[in-house]
Amino acid sequence: MGRVIELMRQTIEEGRNAVRGLRTKQTNDLERAFTELRRELMADEQLELRLILEGATRELAPLIRDEIYSIGREALANAFRHSRATSVAIVMNYAWSAFTLVVSDNGCGIDTEIARMGRDGHWGLSGMRERAEKIGARLKVRSGAGAGTEVELVVPASVAFARKSAPRTKRWFTKSWREAG
Numbered sequence: 579m580g581r582v583i584e585l586m587r588q589t590i591e592e593g594r595n596a597v598r599g600l601r602t603k604q605t606n607d608l609e610r611a612f613t614e615l616r617r618e619l620m621a622d623e624q625l626e627l628r629l630i631l632e633g634a635t636r637e638l639a640p641l642i643r644d645e646i647y648s649i650g651r652e653a654l655a656n657a658f659r660h661s662r663a664t665s666v667a668i669v670m671n672y673a674w675s676a677f678t679l680v681v682s683d684n685g686c687g688i689d690t691e692i693a694r695m696g697r698d699g700h701w702g703l704s705g706m707r708e709r710a711e712k713i714g715a716r717l718k719v720r721s722g723a724g725a726g727t728e729v730e731l732v733v734p735a736s737v738a739f740a741r742k743s744a745p746r747t748k749r750w751f752t753k754s755w756r757e758a759g
Contacts, residue, residue, distance in 0.1 A: 633673050653729040661685025680731075682726060685727065687721045715733040
């Protein structure tokens with residue numbers, strides 16, 4: 579019975595997260611969405627939250643942006659709720675070859691086996707991995723007891739960035755002439 583209640587709690591939480599994530603779909607502003615999470619997740623106001631942008635900001639493909647947000651949101655939720663960190667950093671790198679998101683904290687860290695395999699009955703880490711795989715991205719979780727945690731998502735540029743449609747070239751029509759005869 580306890581397991582069923584826990585699964586129901588997680589399902590409800592995932593539903594709430596999905597509804598909250600709709601705001602990102604409308605704004606295309608990951609920076610603001612990530613910084614607003616502190617309030618939404620009721621994180622400790624004493625926690626230092628830093629957002630670092632690297633590279634020239636580029637528009638992300640909408641579906642990819644939504645998956646990046648979901649992965650980043652889960653990483654931040656884990657840092658806020660479980661790490662006992664005093665500092666969390668979000669780095670968003672818009673490089674020519676890839677978009678990279680790194681969420682790191684100076685907290686208590688995650689057991690190596692849990693970081694690798696996830697926790698039975700919990701969807702956080704396994705869900706992040708599934709989302710990353712679905713969009714062709716690479717997800718790494720680095721952690722150690724007392725050493726904090728770093729979650730790194732790398733999305734290849736060919737997938738990450740919105741493609742601008744090529745300007746249409748004018749078509750010059752030619753008239754076919756048939757010889758009368």
